[in-house]
Amino acid sequence: MSVKSIMCCxxxxxxxxxxxxxxxxxxxxxxxxxxIDVQHSSLSSAVNGAADLFVIGKDLEAxxxxxxxxxxxxxxxxxxxxxxxxxxxxL
Amino acid sequence: xxxxxxxxNILSTPAILVGLVALIGLILQKKPIEEIVKGTVKTIVxxxxxxxxxxxxxxxxxxxxxxxxxxxxGVQGVVPNNEAIxxxxxxxxxxxxxxxxxxxxxxxxxxxxxxRLNYIFLSGHVTLYMACMLAVLLNVGGLTGIxxxxxxxxxLGLIMVLSPAICMPTMKKVMKTDTIALGHFGGVGYWFAGQxxxxxxxxKEQIKSTEDIKFPQRISxxxxxxxAIGLTMVIFxxxxxAVAMAKGGMNDATIAAMFTSGDTKTHWIVxxxxxxxNFAGGVFIILSGVRLIIGEVVPAFKGIAEKxxxxxxxxxxxxxxxxxxxxxxxxxxxxxxxGGIIGLFLLGVMNGIGISIVLILPGVIxxxxxxxxxxxxxxxxxxxxxxxxxxxxxxxxxxxxPAICMPVMGSLNxxxxxxxxxxxxxxxxxxxxxxxxxxxxxxxxxxIVLFLIPIIYHYIAPKKQKS
Numbered sequence: 001m002s003v004k005s006i007m008c009c010x011x012x013x014x015x016x017x018x019x020x021x022x023x024x025x026x027x028x029x030x031x032x033x034x035x036i037d038v039q040h041s042s043l044s045s046a047v048n049g050a051a052d053l054f055v056i057g058k059d060l061e062a063x064x065x066x067x068x069x070x071x072x073x074x075x076x077x078x079x080x081x082x083x084x085x086x087x088x089x090x091l
Numbered sequence: 092x093x094x095x096x097x098x099x100n101i102l103s104t105p106a107i108l109v110g111l112v113a114l115i116g117l118i119l120q121k122k123p124i125e126e127i128v129k130g131t132v133k134t135i136v137x138x139x140x141x142x143x144x145x146x147x148x149x150x151x152x153x154x155x156x157x158x159x160x161x162x163x164x165g166v167q168g169v170v171p172n173n174e175a176i177x178x179x180x181x182x183x184x185x186x187x188x189x190x191x192x193x194x195x196x197x198x199x200x201x202x203x204x205x206x207r208l209n210y211i212f213l214s215g216h217v218t219l220y221m222a223c224m225l226a227v228l229l230n231v232g233g234l235t236g237i238x239x240x241x242x243x244x245x246x247l248g249l250i251m252v253l254s255p256a257i258c259m260p261t262m263k264k265v266m267k268t269d270t271i272a273l274g275h276f277g278g279v280g281y282w283f284a285g286q287x288x289x290x291x292x293x294x295k296e297q298i299k300s301t302e303d304i305k306f307p308q309r310i311s312x313x314x315x316x317x318x319a320i321g322l323t324m325v326i327f328x329x330x331x332x333a334v335a336m337a338k339g340g341m342n343d344a345t346i347a348a349m350f351t352s353g354d355t356k357t358h359w360i361v362x363x364x365x366x367x368x369n370f371a372g373g374v375f376i377i378l379s380g381v382r383l384i385i386g387e388v389v390p391a392f393k394g395i396a397e398k399x400x401x402x403x404x405x406x407x408x409x410x411x412x413x414x415x416x417x418x419x420x421x422x423x424x425x426x427x428x429x430g431g432i433i434g435l436f437l438l439g440v441m442n443g444i445g446i447s448i449v450l451i452l453p454g455v456i457x458x459x460x461x462x463x464x465x466x467x468x469x470x471x472x473x474x475x476x477x478x479x480x481x482x483x484x485x486x487x488x489x490x491x492x493p494a495i496c497m498p499v500m501g502s503l504n505x506x507x508x509x510x511x512x513x514x515x516x517x518x519x520x521x522x523x524x525x526x527x528x529x530x531x532x533x534x535x536x537x538x539i540v541l542f543l544i545p546i547i548y549h550y551i552a553p554k555k556q557k558s
Contacts (some may be wrong), residue, residue, distance in 0.1 A: 011460070012316040013382055014216040015275075015408025022390055040386065042378060044317040059413040059420065062311045076411060077271065 003069075003090055005037040007051035010060065013042030020055055020076055027083045033090055053089055055082075105185030106142070109384070110135035112189055116391050130387040137383025138185070144380055145178030148373025152366040155349055156328065157507035162343060163334035164450070166442055170327070170370075171454040171493050171511035172320075174377040177220045179506050184226040191243035192222040196392050198248020198542060203396070203403045206545040211396040212251035214274045214408040215385035217512070221276055222247055224515055225522070231501035232526030232534040242538035246522070249542050254278035254514050255406035261285035264471040265412050274406025277461035280488055280513030284423075284465035284481035288473030291480055298474030301419040301466070310421055316378070316456060317371050323455040325367030332363040409464040416467045422475075423466015423482040428458040430486020437487075438494055449497045451490045457511035461489060492516030499523025 006024055010017035017040035025038050039051065043063055046054055054070040061072050071085045101107050113134035117127040153175060160168030181188060195218065203209045212218060225243040234242055255262075255272035258281050263269045273281065292298055313319040332340075336359050340346040350357045357365075396403060413420045431453025438450050462482055469481025493509050496519040500509065510516065526534060 010408075010410055011314045012216075012378055012456075014378065014385060015214045016410040018215070018382075018386060018389055019213070019407055019411070021386075022393065041382065042317070042375075043315040044375065057410065057414055059410065059417055060311070060314055062308050063314055075414065077407075 003036060003052040005039070005051040006053045006055060007046060008038070008040045008055045009043050009046045009064070010040075010057065011043060013040060013045065016057065016076060017041065020057075020073070020082075023077075023079060023082055024055055024086070027079065027086050028090075031083060031087060031090065036090075102186075105181075105189070106135050106138040108186050109138050109189045112193060113387055116193075116388070120391055120394065133383050134387050137380045137386075139380070140383060141178060141181065141377055141380025144174075144373050144376030144378075145182065147376055148175055148178060148370065151369040151373055152324070152328075153370065153373070153507050155366055156331065156370070158345055158349075159328075159331045159335045159340070160450075160507070162340055162346060163331050163338060164439075166447075167449045167505070168331070168452060168507065169449050169493070169497065170324075170452050170508050171457055171489070172374065172508050173217070173220045173456075173511055173515075174374045174381070175508035176503060176506060176510055177223045178377050179508070180223040180227050180503055183502065184223060184230065187226040187230075187239055187243070188219065188223040190240045191226055191247055192219055192388075194240055194244020195222055195247030195251060196396075198245050199251040200248075200396050200399055202248055202252050202542070202545055203400045206252075206549040208252035208256050208545050209400065209403045210252045210255040210272050210274070210406045211393070211400060211403045212255065212274045212406045213389060213393055214276075214406070215389040215392070216381050217274075217276045217408075218247070218251065219381065219385065220510065221250060221515065221518070224510055224519060227501045227503055228499070228519060228522045228526055229534065229538075231499070231523065233530040234534055238532065238535045242535045245538045245542035246518075249545070250276070250514065250518060251406075252545070255404070257282045258285075258468075261288075261468045261471055262412075265415055265467055270404060271411070272404045272406040273409065273412065273464075275409040275460070275464065275512070276514035277409065277457075277464060277489075277512040278514050279517045280461055280485050281464050281468045283488060283513070284485045285468040285472045287481035287484055288469035288471065288477030291469075291473035291477040298476070300416070301422055301470045301475045301478050302416055304418065304475065306418040306421060308417065308421065310425070313424070313455065313459060317375050319455045319459060320374050321368050321371035323367075323453075324370040325364055327452060328363035328367040328370075329360070332359050409460055412467050413463060416470055419466040419470035419478050420463040421466075422478055423463045423469070423485075424459045425462075426479055426482040427462025427465060427486035427489075428453055428455070430483045430488075431458050431490050434487045434490030438490070448494050451494045451509075453486075453490065454511050457489055458486060461512050462486060489513055489516070492520070496520050496523065499527065 008017045008020040021040040054067050057076040110131050114131045117130045258273040262273045350362045465485035466478050466482045470478035493516050496516040
């Protein structure tokens, strides 16, 4: 399944998810993909179907068990980790 | 003349004016036209959603909570929740808040560029909340229009660098790097918890960290704000309604009306349940609105700041430190919350012996986000023991500070909600009391002087030699 939309999530969907969104947008561009819609939101909005792929921090892993296609970031600020994990999901 | 009417109308319609600010910002960044349209529309819609959430929250459950609490306990009960109180403040000060936020971000860049406090504060949502609080407080001090916006903006810019700065020493230990700062307006509370941690550690070389023990992670489902607010508000409503009912609340016309619509009566348990969840719904709507507004502002601010102050440290939202110590996050939350409950009892006792003070309820969101951050800070300085003691005292701190701050909150001091995080209370207490004595232009001059201090200091005081 090709990924057309990505949702980055955190507790209230205001601060850190927005940071991750900016990183994801940058990473998607640098990896040479286009036409992918990147959003950020709260955990409450993160349900299967809301996006093709979810990106969340490791501290929220326990709250995101039901999400099917997701990337768990050990360090939400690490560009290299994000790029490597995005690469495998987007190909 | 019709055109003039339209212009005046635009300038007095907050949603459109806020959109206009976004529009100018996007044009200045030379964004493509479709991005400009998208960003402007989203900002306006975000503002309207926020306003809708505000009225939903107030008519839905915030007012009812206040009425029930007052009937049950005879004092004002306050739920600390930034979203709720900001939505109230924005009703009157929307335009001022938006412009203070703009000036504040510019002021932040200026201080970061020309002083040693080189932090760029990237948590847009709390910046918006702080801008709103400054607008309310400075208005109490007699400032309006342009002077309100300049004074508020300069003070906001100053707070945006001071808060990361006081957290930096401990932040280095948490993140093991000095390139990232903490940008969340609980700064005073985190600093405080860190200092307690240091005291607890004393001269010991080795300490046991929270991460050396096993701690159940299941409670982390409360990280979902909707769940957390819903659950706690249901509990609060059940308790408050039960007491009100036991005191014969149904004889009170206002309260009776809450549980009847036409001929149908709602059982008070059901009514309390729905009102609690309604509160979570209101906050959910407000958060969606804030997300739409901030989603456009922060990337723009980050882009501009990176160009103008390339060496600045980004100050980021508090969850960035959570992965570094997951146990400290949960211990910090639980113990801070416990501190909040005990703080509430202490406030109740104070009322009992005749000291008139509002009751601050333990809001689960401040205790989770601020408590968890305080826990991580206290752990980094003082290990497990430091974490427990530091978070507990932090819980007391963020209960008492808002209670002390309430009387000076101007038009918001009778609200049933207030700002929750420590920096809001500290800034509120200092500025609110100042505004009682100093009015108008003198207040503006004080704001300008405070803003200039770090910059002048940078050029006068000798730089520390790096060893």
